[in-house]
Amino acid sequence: MPLPHHWTLEEVLALSLVPRMRAVDLRGLVEQYASLEALLQAAPPELQKVRLGNDTLFSRSSSNLLEAAEKQLVLCEENSVQIVSYWDEEYPALLKEIFYPPTLLYVRGRLQAPDAAAIAIVGTRHCTDYGKMVAEQYAEALVASGVVVVSGLATGIDTYAHKAAVKNSGITYAVIASGIDKINSGTASNLAREISEQGAILSEYPCGVPAQPANFPRRNRIISGVAQGTLVVESGEKGGSLITAQFTIDQNRELFAVPGRIYSERSKGANMLIQRSQAHLTLTPQDMLQTLGLLREGDPQKAVSEALPELDKIEQAIYNELNSGDPVHIETLSAKTNLAVQDLLVLLLQLEFKGYVRQLAGKQFMQRR
Numbered sequence: 001m002p003l004p005h006h007w008t009l010e011e012v013l014a015l016s017l018v019p020r021m022r023a024v025d026l027r028g029l030v031e032q033y034a035s036l037e038a039l040l041q042a043a044p045p046e047l048q049k050v051r052l053g054n055d056t057l058f059s060r061s062s063s064n065l066l067e068a069a070e071k072q073l074v075l076c077e078e079n080s081v082q083i084v085s086y087w088d089e090e091y092p093a094l095l096k097e098i099f100y101p102p103t104l105l106y107v108r109g110r111l112q113a114p115d116a117a118a119i120a121i122v123g124t125r126h127c128t129d130y131g132k133m134v135a136e137q138y139a140e141a142l143v144a145s146g147v148v149v150v151s152g153l154a155t156g157i158d159t160y161a162h163k164a165a166v167k168n169s170g171i172t173y174a175v176i177a178s179g180i181d182k183i184n185s186g187t188a189s190n191l192a193r194e195i196s197e198q199g200a201i202l203s204e205y206p207c208g209v210p211a212q213p214a215n216f217p218r219r220n221r222i223i224s225g226v227a228q229g230t231l232v233v234e235s236g237e238k239g240g241s242l243i244t245a246q247f248t249i250d251q252n253r254e255l256f257a258v259p260g261r262i263y264s265e266r267s268k269g270a271n272m273l274i275q276r277s278q279a280h281l282t283l284t285p286q287d288m289l290q291t292l293g294l295l296r297e298g299d300p301q302k303a304v305s306e307a308l309p310e311l312d313k314i315e316q317a318i319y320n321e322l323n324s325g326d327p328v329h330i331e332t333l334s335a336k337t338n339l340a341v342q343d344l345l346v347l348l349l350q351l352e353f354k355g356y357v358r359q360l361a362g363k364q365f366m367q368r369r
Contacts, residue, residue: 003087004031011036011062012085014069016104017206023103027086030103036062075207079181080196081108090114098225098251102204108180108192109200112171117294118148120223120248122241123157123233124266129327129360131157131234131266134258136164136368138231141285143170145296148199150175150227152219152240153188157233162195171199175223177215179207202226220244221251228292229254232279235269242269245279255279256288310354314339318347319356319367327364 003012007030015036016026033039040062076083084090084105093114095101112118119142121135139149139161149165151158153174165172174195176183180203183192192201204222205215220243224230230248232255235241248255257279260267273279282288289295311319321336322328330348334341348365351357358368 003085005034007035009083009085010066010069010073013072013083013104014062014065015039017068017072018065022100023204024100026103036065040065072206072208075181076106079108079207081106081180081207083107084111092116092118092226094118094227095222095225098221098247100221101225102222104204106180106203106206107200109196109198111173111200112148116148116171117146117292118150118173118227119288119292119294120150120227120230120244121157121161121233122151122220122223122230122235122244123270124235124239124241125154125156125158126266127156127160127234128264128266130260132160133358133366135160135233138233138285138288139164139170139172140168142289143168143172145285145289145294147289147294148173148227150223152176152223153183153192153195153201154240155187157241159187159191162191166191166194166198169198173200173202173226175202175219175226176211177203177205177219178211179203179205179209181207182210216240217243221247224248224251224253227253228294229256229288231282231288232257232270232273234258234260234264234266236265237268237272239269242273245269245273249278254292256282256291258282311351311356315347315351315356318344319351322357322365322367325366327360327366330363330365333365 012030015021029039033042084107086101086103090111091114121139123131123135135157142149143165149161149170149172151161151174153176162172162174172195174192180201183189195201220240224244224247230244232241232245245255255278257270257273259274259281260270262271274281280291286295318337321333330341330344334344348357352359356368357365359365
């Protein structure tokens with residue numbers, strides 16, 4: 001769909017860069033007036049007091065306003081960022097349905113079809129091994145089902161969900177709270193590059209805008225807004241994950257939470273959502289996919305003890321003993337397999353190299369799903 005009337009992307013961008021310009025006002029003005037020049041000539045009352053430096057907005061010509069837009073377009077080109085407007089066909093369909101959708105999305109990478117299935121995975125930055133395992137397991141299952149994994153590129157749960165999606169050749173969106181050129185952390189920058197090769201980095205903020213504390217809660221409405229549902233893996237009683245959860249509820253989307261230990265501070269938020277019946281309790285990716293109507297016949301996550309041709313008989317036996325989903329101590333595993341601990345460690349290392357097993361703290365092991 002083209003931009004309304006005679007507007008160009010550069011003109012919409014110019015207006016979006018006006019200080020304190022809200023997305024809802026921007027969209028309304030673009031749809032009401034034929035062009036930027038027509039808007040400036042009309043000087044609507046709600047914008048007559050907007051100031052740019054020492055001048056009011058309407059003391060400037062359209063060419064003055066377009067200068068900032070031209071600079072932004074150069075920055076975008078230098079950083080491989082494209083601008084997708086609310087009226088473009090590529091704009092995510094679900095995002096249009098939320099309160100205050102961004103009028104412009106800055107994107108590095110490639111957006112999927114507007115109606116592509118997507119689920120957000122969020123959680124604490126300081127997750128446990130359990131939280132890491134769950135985030136990876138769910139992300140792997142979602143991308144195997146053709147679902148886009150959405151998260152916020154933060155450390156902890158976000159990072160593990162993104163990495164699992166990328167590792168399994170899936171599509172993931174990272175929604176950030178700064179300009180795309182302001183991803184400063186080395187780890188985040190490397191991951192962002194991998195994400196943009198298979199999926200996309202999204203932001204409502206122009207290039208050059210640093211991350212500010214106030215940006216993060218606003219960003220969270222987009223994380224939930226592009227998805228059919230949101231999964232909370234681990235969360236304290238306060239924090240960004242619960243803000244995203246509330247946006248999910250407000251947007252009339254499905255909210256899911258993974259139960260955790262009742263004494264763990266990092267599980268209190270997720271457990272609370274379940275206790276209050278605000279979130280569906282989910283124990284497997286399949287039950288979440290089924291609730292959302294996204295479960296396909298023959299979907300992944302087959303029985304964890306099925307025969308794997310890459311494994312020999314002894315490796316398969318070890319793998320099968322780890323199918324409970326809980327960590328198993330080396331001594332317990334030794335007793336179940338009748339293998340000496342020393343021999344078992346060698347075999348487990350081989351399984352880890354093959355990508356079937358992971359080692360946790362305290363000589364505990366579990367399947368890598």
